[in-house]
Amino acid sequence: MLTANVDRLRSDYDVVVVGGGPAGMGAALAAKEAGAEKVLMVDREKEAGGILLQCIHPGFGLHHFKEELTGPEYAQRYLEQVLETDIDLATDSYVLDIDKNNRVKLMSGRHGVREIETKAAVLAMGARERTRGAIRTPGKRVSGVLTAGLAQKFVNLMGVLPGNRAVILGSGDIGLIMARRLTLEGVEVVGVYEIMPHANGLNRNIVQCLHDFEIPLHLSTTVVDIHGQDRLEAVTVAPVDGFTPDLSRSQTIPCDTLLLSIGLIPDNELARQLNLRFDPVTRGPLVSSTMETSKNGVFACGNTVHIHDLVDFVSQESELAGHNAGLYVTGQQPPPDNVRLVPGENVGYCVPQTISTDRDHTIYMRVRKPMENCVLRLGDVYEKKIRYVFPAEMVNVKVRPKFLQNFHGDNLRLDVVPQEG
Amino acid sequence: MYYDVVVVGGGVIGCAIARELSRYRIATALIDKESEVGFGTSKANSGIIHGGHHSSPNTLKGKLEWEGNQLWDDLCDELGFGFKRIGELTVALNSDQLPTLDKLQRQGEAKGVPGLERWDRDRIQAEEPHITEEAIAALFAPTTGVINPYEACFGLAENAVANGVALYTDSPVTDLSFDGETWTIQTPDATLHSRFVLNCAGLYADKLAEMAGVRSFSIRPRKGEEYLLDKRLQGFVKRVVFPCPTPVSKGTLVIPTFDGTLMVGPTAEMIDDKEDLTTTAEGGQKVFDFVTRMVPGISPRDCIAEFAGLRAVADGEDFIIGPTAKKGFINVAGIQSPGLTAAPAIATMLADILKDEGLSMEEKEDFVPSVPKPIHFASLSTDEQIALAEKDPSYGRIVCRCEFVSEGEILDAIRRGAKTLDGIKFRTRAGMGRCQGGFCTGRCMELLSRELEIPLTEITKRGGETWVVRSRKEEVASC
Numbered sequence: 001m002l003t004a005n006v007d008r009l010r011s012d013y014d015v016v017v018v019g020g021g022p023a024g025m026g027a028a029l030a031a032k033e034a035g036a037e038k039v040l041m042v043d044r045e046k047e048a049g050g051i052l053l054q055c056i057h058p059g060f061g062l063h064h065f066k067e068e069l070t071g072p073e074y075a076q077r078y079l080e081q082v083l084e085t086d087i088d089l090a091t092d093s094y095v096l097d098i099d100k101n102n103r104v105k106l107m108s109g110r111h112g113v114r115e116i117e118t119k120a121a122v123l124a125m126g127a128r129e130r131t132r133g134a135i136r137t138p139g140k141r142v143s144g145v146l147t148a149g150l151a152q153k154f155v156n157l158m159g160v161l162p163g164n165r166a167v168i169l170g171s172g173d174i175g176l177i178m179a180r181r182l183t184l185e186g187v188e189v190v191g192v193y194e195i196m197p198h199a200n201g202l203n204r205n206i207v208q209c210l211h212d213f214e215i216p217l218h219l220s221t222t223v224v225d226i227h228g229q230d231r232l233e234a235v236t237v238a239p240v241d242g243f244t245p246d247l248s249r250s251q252t253i254p255c256d257t258l259l260l261s262i263g264l265i266p267d268n269e270l271a272r273q274l275n276l277r278f279d280p281v282t283r284g285p286l287v288s289s290t291m292e293t294s295k296n297g298v299f300a301c302g303n304t305v306h307i308h309d310l311v312d313f314v315s316q317e318s319e320l321a322g323h324n325a326g327l328y329v330t331g332q333q334p335p336p337d338n339v340r341l342v343p344g345e346n347v348g349y350c351v352p353q354t355i356s357t358d359r360d361h362t363i364y365m366r367v368r369k370p371m372e373n374c375v376l377r378l379g380d381v382y383e384k385k386i387r388y389v390f391p392a393e394m395v396n397v398k399v400r401p402k403f404l405q406n407f408h409g410d411n412l413r414l415d416v417v418p419q420e421g
Numbered sequence: 422m423y424y425d426v427v428v429v430g431g432g433v434i435g436c437a438i439a440r441e442l443s444r445y446r447i448a449t450a451l452i453d454k455e456s457e458v459g460f461g462t463s464k465a466n467s468g469i470i471h472g473g474h475h476s477s478p479n480t481l482k483g484k485l486e487w488e489g490n491q492l493w494d495d496l497c498d499e500l501g502f503g504f505k506r507i508g509e510l511t512v513a514l515n516s517d518q519l520p521t522l523d524k525l526q527r528q529g530e531a532k533g534v535p536g537l538e539r540w541d542r543d544r545i546q547a548e549e550p551h552i553t554e555e556a557i558a559a560l561f562a563p564t565t566g567v568i569n570p571y572e573a574c575f576g577l578a579e580n581a582v583a584n585g586v587a588l589y590t591d592s593p594v595t596d597l598s599f600d601g602e603t604w605t606i607q608t609p610d611a612t613l614h615s616r617f618v619l620n621c622a623g624l625y626a627d628k629l630a631e632m633a634g635v636r637s638f639s640i641r642p643r644k645g646e647e648y649l650l651d652k653r654l655q656g657f658v659k660r661v662v663f664p665c666p667t668p669v670s671k672g673t674l675v676i677p678t679f680d681g682t683l684m685v686g687p688t689a690e691m692i693d694d695k696e697d698l699t700t701t702a703e704g705g706q707k708v709f710d711f712v713t714r715m716v717p718g719i720s721p722r723d724c725i726a727e728f729a730g731l732r733a734v735a736d737g738e739d740f741i742i743g744p745t746a747k748k749g750f751i752n753v754a755g756i757q758s759p760g761l762t763a764a765p766a767i768a769t770m771l772a773d774i775l776k777d778e779g780l781s782m783e784e785k786e787d788f789v790p791s792v793p794k795p796i797h798f799a800s801l802s803t804d805e806q807i808a809l810a811e812k813d814p815s816y817g818r819i820v821c822r823c824e825f826v827s828e829g830e831i832l833d834a835i836r837r838g839a840k841t842l843d844g845i846k847f848r849t850r851a852g853m854g855r856c857q858g859g860f861c862t863g864r865c866m867e868l869l870s871r872e873l874e875i876p877l878t879e880i881t882k883r884g885g886e887t888w889v890v891r892s893r894k895e896e897v898a899s900c
Contacts, residue, residue, distance in 0.1 A: 044819060094819035096799075105803065109818035109828070112810035113803065128823075131857040133649070133726035138701045141728060143882035143889055147859045158863055160877050160890035186894040229696060230886035269822070272653075 005082070005089040006110070010038060012117040013088075014329040016104050017041040017322070018095045018270060019124035021050020022311050023302025025078040026318030027122040027325065028087050034326025040088045040116070042095050042106060048082070049075035050126055051149070052311065054156045057177055059204070063312035074311060098274055102297060119329040120297040122321050123271055123285070127264040127303035129174070135262055137169075139226025142233070148174040148261040152181065161185055163257030167235050168192040169223045173201040173309060175261020180209035189215050190253055192261075193237050195222040198370055200263070200392050202309055223258065224250060232256050264307045274298060281349040282306040288337050289355045291321035292328075299325045306351050306364070309394055313364065317351075334359065339407065344415040346371060348391070355412075357404035364396045367416050377415045381406045389416055422587070423614045424448045425780060427606055429594055429629055430621035431458035433570060433764045434756050436577035438619060441768035442775075443584035445782040450613055451578065451586055452606070454593035456884025457844045459574025462623050463761070464847060465698070465730025467647065467676055467687060468570050469661055471759040472509055472562035474529025474537060475671060481740045485763035485770070487532045490564055492765035500576030501794030502569055503679035509565035509661035510540070510549065512556045512715055518665040522560045525666075529562065536563040551657050551718050565661055567679045570761055571847035579837055580792045584785070589613075590840075591884060594622075597632040604633075604749055617749045617775060624695045624733045626741075626754035635745040640755065642695050642731035643670075645687025646704035650723040651855055654683040662715055671758065673711040675719070680824075680850060685712045685719065687730070700727045725855050732757040742770065744778060751778070795833060795848065799825035820868075821861040823854025831865060835872045842866070843883040862889075 014036040017028045020043025028041040047053065052060070055071030062068055065077065082089065093108030104116045129147040144163055151162040152174060166187055168175045171194040179189045192210060197220050199206050210217050218237070224245045225236035235258055238250035266284035276285040277294035284305040285293040292299050301321035302314045327333045337354035341363065350365040367389045376395065377383045382403040389395055395416070426442055428435045431453030439451040455461060473490045476483035497504040513522050522539065529537050538561040540548070545556050552559075582588050589611060596607035597618070606613040622629040623640075630636040656677070664672040670689035678684050688704045709721045735741050735755025740763070744751050751774060753767060760767075776782050798806060798816050809829075810817035816829035826849045834848035842858070845851055845865050852858035852865065866880050866889065881887040 044822065092818060094822065096825065107806065107810060107817045107819060107827075109814045112814065112817045113806040115803070128856040129859050131725065131859065133724050133857055136648075136700070136702070136705050136721065136724055136727060138699060138705070140699050143887035146862075150859050150862055153863050154890050158867075158877065158890070159893060161893055162890055164891065224702070225699075230883075231888060267822075 005087065006091060008088050009090060009111050009114060010040070010088065010116070013038045013040045014118070015039045015120045015122060015322075015325045016116065016118040017122040017124055019043060019050065019126060019302070019304070020048030020089070020091065021124065021126050021302065022052055022075065022078065022314050023124035023126065023304065023318040024048070024050070024122070025075075025082055026315045027124055027299070027301055027322030029078070029081055029085065030319040030322030031122065031326040032085050032087055034323045035330040035332070036120075036326040040090060040118075041082065042090045042093050044092070044094045046092050048079055048089060048091055054152050055177070056156050057181070060311050063310065064315050095270060098270060098298070120299065120325045122325050123293070123298065123300040123304050124302050124318060125267045125270065125304045127307055128267050129260070130263045130265055132260060137223055137226060140228055142226065142228040142231055144228070144232030144256050145226065145258045146260070148172070148178045148259045151178050151259050155181055155185060161187055162259070163187065165190060165255045166257040166259055167223070167253055167255045168259045168261060170194060170260055170262035171199040171201050171206075171217060172261035172263055173205050175259055176201045176205040176209040178259055178261070179215050180213055183213050183215065187257070190255055191216040191218055193218045193221045193223060195220065195240055195243065198390065198392070202392060203390070226258065227252070232258055264303065266304050266306065268304060271300065271304070279349060279353060282351065286353045287351060289352045289359065289361055290324035290334065291317065291352065292324060297328055306349065309392065313394065313396065316362070317364070339404075339412050340410060342411045342413045344413040346416040347414045350414055355404070357407055358401055360398065360400050362396055362398050363414070364394055365414060366394055367391055371416060371418065373419045374416050375419050377417065378403070379407055379409075379412045385419060386416070422450070422611065424450045424587070425615065426450070426617040426619060426775065427452060427604070427613055427615040428619045428621055429606070430623055431455070431574070431578060431588075431590070432461050432463040432621065432623050433459065433574050433577070433761055434753055434767055435619070435621035436574045436581065437764040437768040438621060438753070438771050439581040439586045440577040441772050443581045443586045444784055444788045445772070446785055447780065447782060449581075449586045450589060450615070451581060452589040452592045452594070452608060452613070454591070456590050456841050456881070457838065458578040458588070458590070459571045459847070460843065460883055462730050462733060463574050464571040465647070465728050466570055466645070466758075466761060467674060467684070468568050468678055469674075469676065469761070470504065470566035470568050471762040472529065472565035473532055473534040474525050474562060475666065476759060477528060478532050481742065482759060482763060483532070485740065485766045486759040487534060488766035489759075489763035493566065493568070496573070496765055499791040500573070500580055501792065502572035502576045504566055504568045504573075505679055506564065506566040507660055507677060508561060508563045509663055510545070510552070510559040510561055511663040511665060512545070512552065513558045513665055514553070514555050514714070516557065519558060521665040522558060525560055534562065534564055537561065549658055549660065549662070551716050552662060553715055553717055556715070567661065567676065568761070569679050575837070575848055576792060580790070583792060584788055594629060594632065597629065599633070599747055599749070617751060617778070617780065619751050619753055619771065621753045623756070624731055626733065626752065630745070630752060630754070633745070633747055633750045635747045635750055637745070638735050638741055638754065640733050640735055642692050642697070643734045643757065644690045644692050644697065644729055644731055646700045646708060646727060646729045647684055647686030648705060648708055648724050649726040650683040650685065650719065651725050652682055654719065654723055655681045657683055657718060658716060664711070664715060673708055675712050675716050683719070685709070691734070695731065698729045698731070700729050704729075726857055742767065743774065749778070795837070796830060798827040798830055820864045821849070821851035821854065823856050824850040826851040826861070828868065831868050832872065835869060840873065841881050841883050842869070842889065845869070
């Protein structure tokens with residue numbers, strides 16, 4: 001069954017899905033179900049599954065499968081469904097380019113360099129981690145400074161450790177997960193340092209990965225210098241006031257490893273080559289309520305569009321993208337959106353960026369600052385009380401036409417404001 | 422081992438000299454303290470082949486700058502490294518700076534640098550719309566080029582070795598002695614004997630001269646921090662943009678690198694520590710404050726990587742090239758900017774000096790001037806890519822997605838001598854893009870491990886103690 005999926009590569013497809021992580025698999029399956037006959041899913045690694053394959057910890061699938069799975073288990077559930085269909089699967093393959101006539105240029109160890117025609121494409125390339133350069137951490141150019149995701153790959157896939165004594169900069173989820181993972185492997189984790197006054201990872205990860213292992217989290221603190229000649233020997237940390245470090249209160253910590261968990265950025269080489277319109281906040285392409293980008297027939301989903309904290313929401317969004325790609329190629333796509341969503345008070349961004357007042361929507365958004373007892377408002381047509389919001393936890397809201405149809409304008413504002421009284 | 426010439430230092434100067442000497446029937450060795458050539462100052466500079474007009478014709482460096490400039494085209498054809506003459510603009514932001522432009526133009530014209538042009542505001546805006554409108558005039562020099570300096574080192578050394586030069590890496594000189602006839606050069610692993618020692622030791626040229634007993638100068642490092650920007654800014658400026666220079670530095674530049682990324686820098690700061698390659702918050706601030714005045718659309722937010730390099734500055738600021746009181750010990754020292762530009766001219770100069778010093782230099786008939794050009798898969802045409810991937814499937818497999826580097830290119834780099842992650846990075850660009858190796862480091866390590874038959878734990882970033890991973894603890898791993 002596996003060989004049937006991976007051996008065939010046609011010269012034309014209805015839908016080509018770029019990326020075989022959770023977003024790609026969800027989209028490919030949904031496209032098939034919606035009526036696309038010839039579907040190809042492309043993944044650069046030897047096995048589909050994406051970053052989930054290195055996430056061997058549990059905590060996946062609570063929303064989507066209603067049970068707790070590890071990353072590889074979550075990926076396997078989807079992969080098995082893909083393999084039961086006649087979706088073609090090009091692993092060890094890379095999409096170099098999609099041109100304006102929807103010709104996909106693919107290179108692969110198995111198939112060589114090939115050009116393929118497609119009616120629609122779904123971009124599901126995921127994200128990459130921000131690096132030392134992105135925050136311009138001063139100091140020496142030593143070995144031992146690496147992103148948390150690379151450390152995760154070393155430990156979980158390659159069976160080696162990044163060092164003996166680690167400091168973690170940034171409290172993103174991968175950093176928190178790796179604090180626990182390294183501790184379990186006998187690496188001493190000195191602490192997690194976060195420049196913001198609040199953590200950037202999920203609360204459950206703070207509890208399960210730091211508190212349970214007595215790893216300190218230092219808020220409003222950052223790394224201001226990196227020491228060592230060849231290998232990292234120490235870092236200097238200092239508390240910050242805003243973003244300005246107070247060097248008079250700095251402290252030098254001996255360590256041979258510095259993990260960076262300072263955020264993810266949508267991986268969007270292809271989207272840029274396609275000249276899609278971008279959202280400057282998400283740094284991903286703008287999408288409509290059908291997850292279609294600014295180019296007809298090109299859809300996008302998952303971390304390529306905006307960074308998610310839970311894979312379950314990636315799956316949900318990707319099924320929507322794949323479903324609509326399927327409808328697009330069978331000529332059944334719904335009428336275009338008629339309202340633009342505008343982030344207002346304490347809303348950093350929202351996805352999708354446009355909606356239709358005639359359909360149901362799930363709107364995903366991220367707030368700028370933590371808030372308790374607040375209310376989420378869509379113009380004056382809908383509101384929902386929320387007990388608390390954090391920048392680290394994506395907020396989602398389902399809205400129905402019965403509310404939306406009361407709106408008669410072009411720009412619908414989203415606000416998260418304190419409850420009155 | 423007995424040699425006619427031992428070149429100490431495998432930076433671009435040592436590599437260019439070794440390659441030049443490999444034309445002759447003499448036994449030459451090139452030794453370097455690092456794991457690979459070009460790992461010192463030569464890998465961490467602005468990558469500019471200067472136009473020829475920046476240094477005064479009355480200095481040695483001024484003379485060699487223009488001579489060297491003209492030799493790079495042939496070298497590039499023969500060795501296949503990245504080099505392109507994109508031209509430069511030296512920009513005046515106020516009328517006080519106009520005399521500096523005049524001086525540079527006269528200096529260039531005196532040396533015979535062709536094509537220098539004075540541009541007014543309109544011309545600047547028409548050609549480079551992202552340069553500030555405050556720029557009232559500029560001097561355009563078409564002779565300026567950009568180069569991948571580390572690729573030049575690798576190409577020169579590879580070609581030298583192919584023509585018989587012995588290359589010793591990881592070989593710092595631990596002792597140096599002279600018996601009146603022959604020099605003995607001791608490294609941790611080898612004892613070399615030679616009639617001539619060429620001191621191309623860069624920052625440590627003063628130390629080597631001291632070991633030889635002929636120290637007559639000091640080398641102090643002048644640090645330059647450089648900041649690489651995201652490919653989003655590709656084509657933002659098309660030429661190297663210089664401010665009007667000051668006495669100590671050509672200033673902070675906006676450099677469209679050979680690979681299409683924009684780089685801004687360097688700073689110029691005299692320091693004492695010859696190993697101080699730190700980048701600093703102040704340095705970064707200075708660079709961005711400065712360049713945004715010339716090109717306002719650049720933002721620190723676009724920074725993907727930063728590094729620092731140390732210029733080897735001798736007392737008096739000029740190059741120190743020539744024989745010393747000890748027969749056979751020849752200095753090639755204080756080669757700061759424009760040293761990269763001057764390198765090929767310095768190499769031919771050294772061949773002449775060796776002849777003058779009595780070395781019999783007979784040209785080889787079988788000298789091969791070129792090396793097989795490294796394949797850059799991403800820049801081939803689709804038909805070429807299809808054919809190549811069919812012949813060798815490893816070229817169809819992408820390892821570095823940011824810079825589109827295939828497995829075939831990485832294997833080729835390892836076969837050409839890459840032993841470290843930096844060696845792969847500087848030869849292929851794998852790990853140099855926006856993810857800075859986040860995705861491809863693991864794969865590059867697996868390929869190095871397989872090809873060199875070493876465990877992952879022995880792989881280094883750039884040799885020495887720059888190890889990357891260690892093995893799991895057995896007692897933990899088994900539970």
